[in-house]
Amino acid sequence: MQLDFTELSPLEAYRWLASSVTPRPIAWVSTRSPEGIANLAPFSFFQVISDSPPTVLVNVNTRDDGSLKDTLRNAQASGELAIQLVSFAQAEAMNASAKILPHEVSEFSHCAIASQPC
Template sequence: MQLDFSQISPLDAYRWLASTVTPRPIAWVSTLSADGVSNLAPFSFFQVISDNPPTLMVNISTRDDGELKDTLRNIRETGELVIQLVPFAQAELMNASAARLPHGISEFERCGIDSESSALVRAPRVSGAPVAFECRLVEVQPYPKANPNCHLVFAQVLLAHIDDAVLTEAGRVDPQRMDLVGRLGGSHYTRTQDTFTLIRPE
């Protein structure tokens, strides 16, 4: 089978890419608007792109009607965000926070998701998340430039909260204790329980 991406619709392109480039980590992004309303939403077009400086990238798509999502609005207004990783125990809450709510309604409050204060940024973080990265906005890039349908958010990590419960006795992260969920195609997800080890050659 061959797919000519110039001959298929954007929706079909999304479906093929999202179902083949898997598993994808999920950025559970919390922000605070300029007037103090918290927001929380998941994004699976997400990755670490640099370790010096430590930088994460989140792709935030534009809504079908062209409206910008509250997450992007808040990041632009405040220059701050927190990126949580999603454990299996919070998968249902993460999914609930993906619902489209009216502007100015907090997913934390509507979905009953507990939060706590961050250390260096004003946006709250999700209680119980095994990892939370407090970040400062570096750059927002509309993409593609000619007719953007999404925005690439480059966020520098300022501080990480890592739950001691996911660390080994040697102080390293144990992927099974993290028990993160990853996005597959459609409504399918996976979790970091079935792992194996390969030693990188010299």
């Protein structure tokens, strides 16, 4: 089967790519804004890309309106982020943390998820 991605909408291309590698672990990425607000977001486009040096890649797309997601803005500002794997028991909280919230609202607080400093 051949698929011409140039003929697909961005949503169709995403769906084909996302369903091509399964099961796919979810990275739960936490960052902190310059104002000290903790951010937490799930990312399914995430992979180990090297063992020497140990390197993990997380792909953070822009929002539909072209603006940067809080995760990327915070990581660029601080140079830091933490990556956790999501367990099955955390699936409901992970889905809740995917909601788009105002910059000044922490997903940890909004979803009642405990956090600890890195």
